[in-house]
Amino acid sequence: MTDAPKPAIVVVSAQHADQLVDEFGRYARDYEIAKTRSVDEAISVTMSLTRRGVQVAMFVSDSRLPDNLAPTALHMLRSLVPTSRRVLVAPWEYFREDSVAFRPALAKGKFDAFLLMPRGLRDEEFHLAIVELLNEWGASIAAPLVDSVQIVSPDSRGLVLAIRDYLFRIGAPSRVYPPDSEVGRAVVEAYDGEPSWPLVRVFSKDEIVAPTSVRDVAMSIYGRPDEIDVETVVDVVVVGAGPAGLATAVYASSEGLGTIAIESEAIGGQAGTSSMIRNYLGFPQGISGTKLAQRARSQALRFGTRFFTGWPVTGVKTGVDGEPHVVCTEGADVRARAIVIACGVDYRKLNIPSVDEYVGRGVNYGAAMTAAREMEDYDVLVVGGGNSAGQAAVHLARFARTVTIVVRRPDLSATMSQYLIDEISFNPRITVRGNACVVDGGGTDTLEWVELESTLDGSRERVDVRGLFLLLGAEPRCEWMPPDVMRDEKGFVLTGRDVPMEHWIDGCPPASLATSVPGIFAVGDVRAGSMKRVASAAGEGASVVALVHTWLEPTH
Structure with a gap:
């Protein structure tokens, strides 16, 4: 366990604050429930919480506030805590009217959910939505309270970052410990041999390995290839x-x-x-x-x-x-x-040596969810115009100071879903730079700058960034x-x-998802x-x- 303070849920309501705080009483063991009756009070309480080192997991606002429109209020509160989840709750008598009025704001991502205020005991439909949002916050934002994999390393870049990203994707909570920490010293002492970094301890097998690749970690968790027995x-x-x-x-x-x-x-x-x-x-x-x-x-x-x-x-x-x-x-x-071929695609490589040498040190192929936390208060670029790039930009904006999406096209309209375009256009931390591409990059130990080239006139500009996330489209393997x-x-x-x-x-084409070989089919992104x-x-x-x-x- 950890001595860190409990995260907070901040309730904002003039007329229903007591009712909502009572409704959130079931979360009081794990969260601090803060009651406020206005936006100004909520801002003051939030600032006090953050000064105490308390993470705000969620803001819950009444749809009718005396001093501000609720979506605007949640936007102001999000600017204080970009990682929080935001919920708008409407009393029964206003639900239909407010759901219509606030629908455009919901579509643009100004808040995460619009819910009917509970009117009785055990409104599990309401709490299902709340728990799902807290679940996502806990998985993507909060540091794990219990780790099933411990990583010991003097830094969290390169291979360590790749291992953490893999563990995140398979749902295995992990943390990185310095070698001179209590956990680090215990892992080093238990390791059989001369330690090299990183060391990885997998609790399910009580095994400590010194991996040279992510696949070594996968094998320590799932077993070796020769264990396939069919x-x-x-x-x-x-x-x-x-x-x-x-x-x-x-x-x-x-x-x-x-x-x-x-x-x-x-x-x-x-x-x-x-x-x-x-x-x-x-x-x-x-x-x-x-x-x-x-x-x-x-x-x-x-x-x-x-x-x-x-x-x-x-x-x-x-x-x-x-x-x-x-x-x-x-x-x-x-x-x-x-056989059904469903192996998907990989992100296409940039193939610029001066950039690729910083992979794991500021340059990431794909969304690299765990790397987002390393970008707090830095400027980052996302290269790509598809939905994956848009989702990565929105998530990075919870941490980074600024996020710039770089695309060769003039804008995102031809390649990205409209709901993401709307959410990106609303987010003040995200900008879109069209008609541009990355041509160079550099730094000392980590990425510090990239050079962008205009696809219209060839002019170049060097920009200072700490993170570069490359989501460049599909390449089948x-x-x-x-x-x-x-x-x-x-x-x-x-x-x-x-x-x-x-x-x-016999002159007949294969079925719609069948390949040129009878009995072999293809589905998903790998299919032309x-x-x-x-x-x-x-x-x-x-x-x-x-x-x-x-x-x-x-x-x-």
Whole structure:
């Protein structure tokens, strides 16, 4: 446990303050509940809390305030504590009117949830929304009170940052301890050998390792590749466990198919790095990519999917004359009657040596959720115009002094969802710089500056930044696939009518999600022509199961 003060929930209401404080009494063990009756009082109390070192986890405001409009009030309070969650609560008599009036503000991200004020005991619908928001705050903002993985290192850059990001994505709480701390000395003393940094202690196995890569940590948690033990021929192997692969696993195993899912990195794939997905069906308050992946994994496990995590697929031997396909990994092979390729994509590399040498020291490929905390009070750049870049910018703005989104296009309208564009345009810490690209960077020990070039006239400008987050678009990793699985010129897997006609069977094209090899399917971002959205990937993962069923029928 820790001696740090409890985080606070600040309630703002002139008429219903006592009622709301009573309603939040169930959280009093873990949170300090602060009652205020005006915006000015809330600001004063918040400043007092922060001076005492108290983190404000949430602001809860009445929709009707005497001294300010509620959305404006929450915006003012967010400027004091950008990491807090913000909830607007309307009494029953004003709920319909206020929900219409404040809908544009909600869409722009001025607050996180608009809820009906509880009118009786045990309003669990209200508290479900509150708990989900506190859950996300605790996972992405608060330091863990209990760590399942301890990292000992004199600094938290480079490999340490990559390990922390991986652990965050798999839902394993971790902390970094200096070697001369009490925990650090205990880990060093227990380590068998001459210590090198970092040292990682995994409590589930009571094992201490000195990893040279993130994969070493994954193996210490999940086991080595030669521990894959599948003797039977399974119905379907899913390669990749992002949204598409997880949806395939859930629906295939729920319908009784013997299902194996193999993921080379963390469950959730690229989507697992998203700080908050607000346009996924059924989550009105939004959900982080990590939480979505963890829930989907639990759902698939419940139906019987077996997951093997931390091992890349190295090849596939396609079956002939009714023989099963063979999925090869470094330590073992898995035989399957059908394969669903759902391995997703990686972010494209910048390929500028002067920038890439600072990877892990200010330069990050992807959202790097744990790196956001290191950017507090610094200026950062996010390069990319897709939804992932927008979500990363919004999350970074909770910590960084300024966030600049850099895109080659004039603006974000052609590549980003409107709800994110609205949220970005409202956030005073975020600006968009169009018609520009990164061409150089440098610093001493860590990144300190980058050079931007105009795509219009070639002019250059050096800007001081401490963080550079590169979300540059999709690049498939399909080198392990057999050559008879056809791909387009960019390496994405062809399916359905996109497969060249010479590979059609009896003049008929493959099914919509089927590849050029019978019994091998492709879904999600790795598939040519896919939408590159979480919801569409999950939809393809669910849809492909019907095609797998058809393939597995006795006629085949």
